[in-house]
Amino acid sequence: MYAERASRLPGAVVWSRVPGPPAPGADNRSAASGGGPGEPPATPVAAVLPDGCMDLLWTEGRLLVAGPDTGPYVPDEVSSGGGWAGVRFFPGTAPTYLGVPADELRDRRVELTDLWAASEVRRLAARIDAADDPVTALEDVALRRAADTEQPDPVLLDVVAALDAGRPVARTADELGLGARQLHRRSLRAFGYGPKTLARVLRLQRALALARDGVPFAETALRAGFADQAHLARDVRELAGATLGELVARR
Structure with a gap:
């Protein structure tokens, strides 16, 4: 199941995706894994379409960054059974907040440890893992980061x-x-x-x-x-x- 709402960070959107049963009439095979005879039904994975945005992502102990897409992206990890949360930044703002030019991440998903100090990322991931509401905890990370950096041009x-x-x-x-x-x-x-x-x-x-x-x-x-x-x-x-x-x- 997918849900989203406006973020407290201006222009951004906070979203979550949790495993759930397939929608009525939907193909039971995962778009990422392919499914197969005898396998349990999986929620079909919708492709992420280009929107000019970058996302800060969390999934059970991991923090990642999704770069800007130029084509459809099918997130393999979503079909693995874990929940996901994300902060989708307004176009053009994420490079300032995250400290990396957008073209270096075009059509890529990278671990946040590739961009920030590993010790800091582990600390943040542990805090989100332990939170009652990981979605809000991830949003808090984005808000603090935005407050500590220059504002986008x-x-x-x-x-x-x-x-x-x-x-x-x-x-x-x-x-x-x-x-x-x-x-x-x-x-x-x-x-x-x-x-x-x-x-x-x-x-x-x-x-x-x-x-x-x-x-x-x-x-x-x-x-x-x-x-x-x-x-x-x-x-x-x-x-x-x-x-x-x-x-x-x-x-």
């Missing part, structure tokens, strides 16, 4: 807002007083990829939100900023590895 937050509103990359750079190369360099560090890829990822998320709200696909394409429905279909397939209809049905 507000210009990068303006980049997210502009691109999410559908503004072209060149216009965004001009409005923010940035050269194209400067915007690209800063975007790599903050988002893990250049502004054109970020714009595509944010447009994908707009389309998913519209389609899941029941907006017809042709209208979804227009309102999300695609040239037409064929353009929408190509981008969704390239970024999400599935059709828009499949993604809506999987929800």
Whole structure:
């Protein structure tokens, strides 16, 4: 079962995933393990889709960081039976809080001990393990880290807002007083990829939100900023590895 809520850290989302029975009518085989005859039913594992974000993750004694994705990611660990919690940072903010450029973690999941002192990570993991509510305990870690670091560059937050509103990359750079190369360099560090890829990822998320709200696909394409429905279909397939209809049905 998956649940999420707004975090006390501005712009972030706190989420949890715990093992549970498969949904009615769902394929009983785990998307990660494949399942098989005679095996107990497992909760189907949904792919994580690109969203421009990075996550701080906890699972029973481990702390990890999920870098920004450029394609669908199926989390093998979720099918192993343990619970998970995560703090999903607002796009462009995690590199400041975690102390690592986003492009170094693109399409990767790494142990937090690869980024922070191992003794500190073990101490934090033990505290979360022992907490009555590991989700809130993990959120507390993120809040303390944010309080102890510099605040993210507000210009990068303006980049997210502009691109999410559908503004072209060149216009965004001009409005923010940035050269194209400067915007690209800063975007790599903050988002893990250049502004054109970020714009595509944010447009994908707009389309998913519209389609899941029941907006017809042709209208979804227009309102999300695609040239037409064929353009929408190509981008969704390239970024999400599935059709828009499949993604809506999987929800």
